[in-house]
Amino acid sequence: MDIEVLRRAPLFTTLSDEVFAALTEELIEVDLSRGASVFREGDQGDQLYFIVSGKIKLGRTAPDGRENLLAVLGPGELFGEMALFDPSPRNATATAVSETRLAGLRHENLRKVLQNSPEVSVQLLQALARRLRRTNESLADLVFSDVPGRVAKALLDLADRFGRPATDGVLVAHELTQEELAQLVGASRETVNKALAEFVQRGWLRLEARAVVILDIQRLRQRSR
């Protein structure tokens, strides 16, 4: 397994080489193709996962079948950590958005690491605090912004994390369908499509298959406020 990504992950950078080596012994490799789930809402879980490559979406399903996404995560990020500290079952479903490789770590093995190096628990606390901050941000957006604003914000966020410079702008290969993008911003697919169309029409974006190229990041940023 390619452990370089993990070595650079915030959670592990503070670890000594020894401890890190011991830890990697315990990692469980998981490979997923698009659409495959790591775990589902309601499952009992005792692992947390690091994304080695690919992307994972965390989503919830309403009783009537509608879905909404809490986050889309990429390489170096971790998820499923809540189950380790909160006894209740998984409160979200984790699904691969593309070909994805994960490294799983069981609760008991993490415990061992926590004993030996208390910095790790601080790192975990930081990771959780950051996530909480992000979620609070999303909450506020949902209350204050209209759909186009939330779409703009989502694209900028995805650009920050997955964007790569292109000849005429920033290529954001988010790998999401418009349906998924809509679930991420909490709106209907149709409305999101129309918002995207408007941005394209204004010359701020160019659409590609499961990707966008941001042409005018300034305007987009302005629209997102």
Added chain:
Amino acid sequence: MDIEVLRRAPLFTTLSDEVFAALTEELIEVDLSRGASVFREGDQGDQLYFIVSGKIKLGRTAPDGRENLLAVLGPGELFGEMALFDPSPRNATATAVSETRLAGLRHENLRKVLQNSPEVSVQLLQALARRLRRTNESLADLVFSDVPGRVAKALLDLADRFGRPATDGVLVAHELTQEELAQLVGASRETVNKALAEFVQRGWLRLEARAVVILDIQRLRQRSR
């Protein structure tokens, strides 16, 4: 200061009497009257707070002045912990909803406790995980439920945490104005007022000053889904 509440708080129950005693030495007492703020969005903070008595609302302000509440917390709960693990400034304003007494703990003093008893960091992780879970829940509600549904859910939640049995139902002395309740559920005051009026008209509620009496908890629960 009345430390009984703190002794029973999840974060401290696992501590030995010695460690707990040492900790209480470091606590900073803060008294607030309704409307007074502990800290504001953008402040630099290095304390976390435990609520001894009263209620605190955590809120954010949009650039245009509109507000929305992330949570309303009561005795035994803690807040402001994110600043300890995430270097960025406060991302919410904490304001007293009623006469409130807090116990503040500075970062450096918490560190000392964390060194001596690793269980506390696990407790902190649990507290954060629970908060994240709650926030995810609110996010989903905002996407899936209409305003009356969210109002019903908010009242039930407040009832769980602050409710007291009354002669004809459950008295929820939430101490929030309808304006604040509206900010909590992410809606306008008028719409919330109309939702409440409808519930009263159906015989599910009785309104009192900054409080409600839930008369038919079953129906209310049904409406909240």
Added chain:
DNA sequence: CTATCGTTGTGGAAGGTGTCACATCGGTTC
């Protein structure tokens, strides 16, 4: 090449919510 199916693009009707406007109520101040 053709059929199929998931995805994307668009229009229009229906409904929920925010905004505005104003009446009412209750407690506080002078």
Added chain:
DNA sequence: GAACCGATGTGACACCTTCCACAACGATAG
């Protein structure tokens, strides 16, 4: 008691968003 002010109650209207319907597109399988 009168004036005042924050909080609450309620209607009308505009607007955004969802929902429904259907066309167009593109990749894949046969």
